[in-house]
Each structure stands twice: as C-alpha cells, then as structure tokens.
Amino acid sequence: MINDLSQQKKPILQNSPTPSWQTQLANAISSIDELLEILNLSDILDKRLIYQPNRFKLRVPRAFIAKMQIGDINDPLLRQILPNSLEQARVSGFTYDPLSENLQNPDKGILHKYRSRILLTITGACAIHCRYCFRQHFDYASNLPTQADLDKIIKYVLQYPDVNEVIFSGGDPLSLSNRRLFFWFDKLRELPQIDTIRLHTRLPIVLPDRLDDELLAYFSQAKTQNKKKCQFVMVTHCNHANEIDDITAQKLQQLKNTGVTLLNQAVLLAGINDNLTDQVNLCRRLWQANVLPYYLHLLDKVAGAAHFDLPEKTAIDLYWQMLECLPGYLMPKLVQELPDKPFKTPVNIYKYLPT
Numbered sequence: 001m002i003n004d005l006s007q008q009k010k011p012i013l014q015n016s017p018t019p020s021w022q023t024q025l026a027n028a029i030s031s032i033d034e035l036l037e038i039l040n041l042s043d044i045l046d047k048r049l050i051y052q053p054n055r056f057k058l059r060v061p062r063a064f065i066a067k068m069q070i071g072d073i074n075d076p077l078l079r080q081i082l083p084n085s086l087e088q089a090r091v092s093g094f095t096y097d098p099l100s101e102n103l104q105n106p107d108k109g110i111l112h113k114y115r116s117r118i119l120l121t122i123t124g125a126c127a128i129h130c131r132y133c134f135r136q137h138f139d140y141a142s143n144l145p146t147q148a149d150l151d152k153i154i155k156y157v158l159q160y161p162d163v164n165e166v167i168f169s170g171g172d173p174l175s176l177s178n179r180r181l182f183f184w185f186d187k188l189r190e191l192p193q194i195d196t197i198r199l200h201t202r203l204p205i206v207l208p209d210r211l212d213d214e215l216l217a218y219f220s221q222a223k224t225q226n227k228k229k230c231q232f233v234m235v236t237h238c239n240h241a242n243e244i245d246d247i248t249a250q251k252l253q254q255l256k257n258t259g260v261t262l263l264n265q266a267v268l269l270a271g272i273n274d275n276l277t278d279q280v281n282l283c284r285r286l287w288q289a290n291v292l293p294y295y296l297h298l299l300d301k302v303a304g305a306a307h308f309d310l311p312e313k314t315a316i317d318l319y320w321q322m323l324e325c326l327p328g329y330l331m332p333k334l335v336q337e338l339p340d341k342p343f344k345t346p347v348n349i350y351k352y353l354p355t
C-alpha cells in the first residue's frame, strides 16, 4: 500500500517546483554566512554577537527562514536559531541535563516519569536547532532504540497497565520516514491498553511539507479502519505567531481534517515572545490554524540558554494579563518541568497577584 502510494506520487513531484520534504530537510541551512546573506544581514551585523559552536550547530530549513523578516537582526524567529556568543557563558543553575533525564531511562529510548504515559525517543535528529533546547546536550547516540528493540518496549509497557499513551518525542519523530513511523505506530496502537498515540514535533511549523499526503492518509485511515479506537494527538511547538504563515495554516487544516487532535506547546523566551502582544497573537493565530494552546513552559535551565531566561514574576505578570485578553479555551497552562516531579508543575500564579 505504502509503496504504491509513493510510486504514484513520483511523477507529480517531478513536475512540481517544490522539492520533497526529504530534500528540504537535507538542504537545511547550516552556514551562518549563508543564512545572513539570505536575510540581507551580512553587512549591518555586529558579528561579535555571533559564534560558530562546535556542537549543536546552526540548522534551519529554508521554509522557516522564509517566515523571517529580511534585514531584521531582532526577528523573533531568527533569534531562536542564530548561535549567540552569550551561549558560552556558564551561569550557575544552568546545567547539562536540567531534568535529570539521563537517570530516568528504564530502557533504551524509554522515558517513564509520568504514570499513565511513556515517552519514546526513536530519533535524535531535528530539522531545526533551537538554541534554548533542553535536550541539546542529550546523548542520543547511545540511547536510541532500533526496530529490533520494539519487543522489549512492548514488554515494558505490558508491565505497566496504567500506561495508556505512547508519546513520540525529540529529537523530532517526524524527521523519520513514514515507513519507519508507521512501523512504530502500527505495533503500539495494537496493544489493548494503548488508546492514544501522541507526537511532539516542530516539523509542521518549520517544514510544513512534512505533512505529506501519505502521512495525512495514514491518519485518516487510522481513524476509520481502526478496529480498536486509538486517538492520534499532535503537539506542535510554535513560539511566535509569525511561525504560522498561510501555507503552514493550510497544512494544519488538512491535518485537522484527518481527525488528529492538534495542540501546541510554547516556551516563554526573553526577547522572542515575552510580552502580551506576542502571546495573544500567538494564541489567536494558533486558533485560526485549528491548534489549541496547551502548555506555555518556563525555560528549562539548560547550559547555554541563560540569556533566554526571565524572572518568574515577569512570567506570572504576563500570564495574568493574558487571562484578561483571551478566552479560557485559548489559555495555555503555565508550567515548568521539575526533575523530581511526576507531572509538569503548574506555576503558582498566586505568588504575585495582578496589580
């Protein structure tokens, strides 16, 4: 079935001016000079602020660059991905594994911190490198399960009857081929105890063509053909309204039409979305694209990201202001992840009351 579909698509792709998502992924920009040239920023920039990291290097797909403002060094999308020399600062409290995830692996690729759901990391690859990413120092290479490990994972799940949801997270699961994804989905959604398969992914935002016909068809069919009811949930990661242009919104609409539940998580980031206008615009833009705001995370204190951090009071003040402007169904939950807690911890907004 799957092979037939991709063969049918080939002639269409050859006539089309848009490269396949795989080609777009492979052609992601990794040269800072090239990025600055595209954005017409080669000259005006204070280059002392930029540096060439020797790990977790620049990586950004052209489709995401296309949403940035030409000539604006403070563009909120650019700031999320341009390596900044401030990353080299070692700031106390900002560590290499802020969530102690390295200690919580029962088996290769499995994170089981929350009772009813396990998180699987089946790839370390992302289409984009977000400079604030809490997994940027994570040792994926020694921790990725292969398809041969699936039996072990299934055995693990069967030991925990409370687990009813499998979450594929990052790296970015949608950077894998459909063939590999469907292999994991098919096996896991067959388990009687599993009623939800969730993906945490930034690809629909940074490379919307990843939501290709084959993937959309899979979700549609999963909805109608599934003997056992199993819901698919996709949690996108979008931090700013500008990340959703019309093409992205159209793709998300198509995805929504397949019956997938669409949610978004964002990170509160200094200089990127730390004001009322940006937060309200983000939530409203998500709504227009059929995505509901789910979480607004306080920054995880990962080494190299201290310059994105905000005082807790700033976050709470902003949240009270958002409550005044947005309907309840567009309010994300303000949360932070604490290493020893079996849930995302709600931020105590009553610590600072609105003025």
Ligand SMILES: *Cc1c(COP(=O)(O)O)cnc(C)c1O
Pocket: 111, 112, 113, 114, 117, 118, 119, 167, 343, 344
């Ligand atoms: C964030 C996370 C989840 C999902 O949490 P929800 O509150 O269900 O969105 C599950 N497991 C781990 C380890 C997580 O970090």
Ligand code: SF4
Pocket: 126, 127, 128, 129, 130, 132, 133, 134, 135, 136, 170, 171, 172, 202, 237
């Ligand atoms: S897409 Fe997610 S996992 Fe990948 S670098 Fe960005 S924040 Fe990290």
